[in-house]
Amino acid sequence: MDGLVIGVDLRDACTRISCREPDKTWVIPTVICKNKTKDEWYVDEEAYAHTLVGDGVMEDKLLTQVIKDGTATIEGVRYEGLFLLKMFLKKALELPQKEAGDAPIESLVFVIGELNVRLMDGLMYCADFLQIDRSRVHVISRTESFVYYVMSQKREVWSNQVGMFDLSEDSLRYYEMKVQRGLRQMQVAADREDLEESFHLDVLESQAGARLADRILCSCADRLLQKRLFSAILLTGKGFDNTDWAPEFMRQICSRRRVFVEADLFSRGALFKAEDSLQEKSSYAFTCLCEGRLKTTVSVRVLARDRESQLTLAAAGDNWYEAKSTTEFIVTGTPELELIVAPQDPRKKKLVKIGLSEFPKRPDRTTRISLSLGFSGEKTMIVVIKDLGFGELFPASDRVIRQEVSL
């Protein structure tokens, strides 16, 4: 590989950047500092130094600012949240680039908590700003990063269910994944649960608080793991940088199970994904069903050589943000479009019909359409059908039908 391969775990509080060659992870607060008098921007320690000296103004909660379309005014100049994120990523990605002798970025994967379209679009704009081709940039969920991390380990780690606790500054989450071996292709199903029992890490500073936190985790583990068979339990997040405060919890989860602590799990999972996306054929030969991936296959019936077959437009396991497609068809028979929506459960398979009566009436097979599919989430598909006519014989009307389909 000529360029850098990078996985970035983005959070409002801190950002972890994992890189291959040099094999290193940088952990920096997700803040950006602007010099009050010059057009200079700083991150990491520099940001704090300039703020303390008083010649810089610091901005935090950069992801929330993008999601909420927020702005910040620094020395009378108004900056959009997206611009601040662009500057932050520019400076943050310079850290591995400097170490690698200013090598260009060849593959970049961002991991974010909630797959918010505005934030995902924002990250793509950041890629444009950083002059990284969009095809080399991916945005995935923490659940997917967890899957990539686990599946890149030895087989015995993922031969059964794998559970993971993520204890960060202000949240406690439980992730679980299972490998299902089918006749056709291996399937990995993973899920995430935000636990109501979350607590702030400040409580660990007192002995009583730590004991309480330990009890909370024990009760969660008891409820979530039960007596089920797990091939591994993983612990990640700032709360598990040190596990001495949770002796009971550790005893409970270590009983007849392998337990791993990995602080950079999400950024490293993203790194594995970034490496894989450079391969012509994926090393991860499985269908991934998790947050950020479609759980439904969408297809249409096509006629070719007198035979009807199904053409898949989006398949279960595809990244919904990237599963955009535009295909041109000629409509035969009744002027309507039939989409076959097939979830994992075959009993829930349904036909979605979209009438094309708004298009001009023409003889059979003389309406060409452009069918574009996009997704605004795992469960919402946006269908855009454009009338292309049939050359000069039946000119296009330029009419467009747009419909949202619940999956």
Place this chain on the structure above:
Amino acid sequence: MSLILCRQEPVKHPYYIEHLGVHIASSQELCYVIYNHPLLAMNGFVDDRLIAFIRGELDQAFLAGKLEALRQSGEQPDELLIAILQECDYYTGKEITKYRQKLAAYRKMNAAEFTKETADYYFSLRQYGTAIHYYNRILEDWRIKSLSDEFTAKIWNNIGAAYAGIFWFEKAMTAYDMSYNFQKSMDTLKRIYQLTLLNPQLRLKDRYQSLLTPERRAAWEKELREAGADTDAGKERLSQIDELFARDPIRRLNGAGELLEGWKREYRKML
């Protein structure tokens, strides 16, 4: 319902079909023309220019090669059309068989019938000049072979309609007159009368006067008025003019120029 997946065809220079006055830019459009205009397709449609279009623009080198091989081996021209339909996968096997039968039926026709079909086809395309040419060819054959009175009357009737289509009313009157000689049809008489309404300088022959009762005259006059106002083409043209007059003067003038140019083109095509 099903869909047909469109091939990616990087057509930069669409293929012009003069008789239809349209450009085609896909293999599906080519098939549509071949299938719906068999008489046009049967008349030397697959030539070097079309084969070059198939190879260069539709990116179907295999089909182009196949067509060239069929031509060199002296295969029937109809087989070339069938090869295109089969290769482009726009029509089903059943439809292609039906088309093949249609071509065979045309080929089985006697010369006069086939020429009439061809002439009628051009008439349907409003290419009246070409239609008249083919109708006249049938009548020239008539000097050699005998045609039935009914058939000859139809030919003259169609010639009359074609001349009327290009506003050559005197010629149209002569043709209808000939048609009436062969078959005493009220329909022909109606057209003769309506021609005199369209061009008041035309005079009705005395032999028709006694047949034109006041009731018939009134009914045919009414029919002509209604026909003029009710056709879709007529309505479309009126709406075009209305739209033109709704614009500001500069755009109106430009639009009028374009409209007139279009009409001229259309009229020239008729001749």
